[in-house]
Amino acid sequence: MNKLKLGTCAAALIAGVILMSAGAQAHELSGKHAREGLKCVDCHKVDKPVSAATPDACMECHGDYGKVAALTKSLHANPHDSHLGQLACTKCHGIHKPSEIVCLECHSEFEFKLK
Template identity: 60%
Template sequence: MGKKFFVSLSLLAVLGAGMSLPSAQALGATIKGKHASEGLGCADCHKTDKPTAAAGVEVCLDCHGGYDKVAALTRAMHNNPHDSHLGKMQCLKCHRVHAPSEILCLECHSDFEFKDK
């Protein structure tokens, strides 16, 4: 009885740990969370504290230095999502403001690995 209970409990713990891992297509960070940790608020990108629409990609690129600089910053990644065969993409294709970011590459390249910072 004791051994079966221990094995069952161990199995449940292992399965539960696996269920708490992030999905293959989502990372935990949000733009809002990352920017807030840097002391930025909505008005820094949207020019208002109560935005009704996404800021344009040009706002992202102004602060982050443009597509080429972003690609250079992530060049050490084995699969650089900022230098892909899809070319220069809108930032919000992957990065989310109020939800975990999703990696568009993983829709086709399920074997790629990306780590959340």
């Protein structure tokens, strides 16, 4: 991946970390990716996808899971360094559907915000 695309992807990740309250309406990330010039094939590896992109596809731009966990290490409970292990990105982050915070299915005391 060239440095320009990597920089664009890094900027998209940082922009994607804009926090919203846990109770607020979650939003789709597809618009952010489109604004960065990404096309379906960039993540799905096919022109007409029929299934979700893989976590490996996400990590091509967003780095490895450890780097993602480092970005959220200052949170009260780091959702990317969870007792559940390395979840598929799409478990929480909706690209074409609203995002959901899986941790809140059991933990009501966390105040996570999705970007």
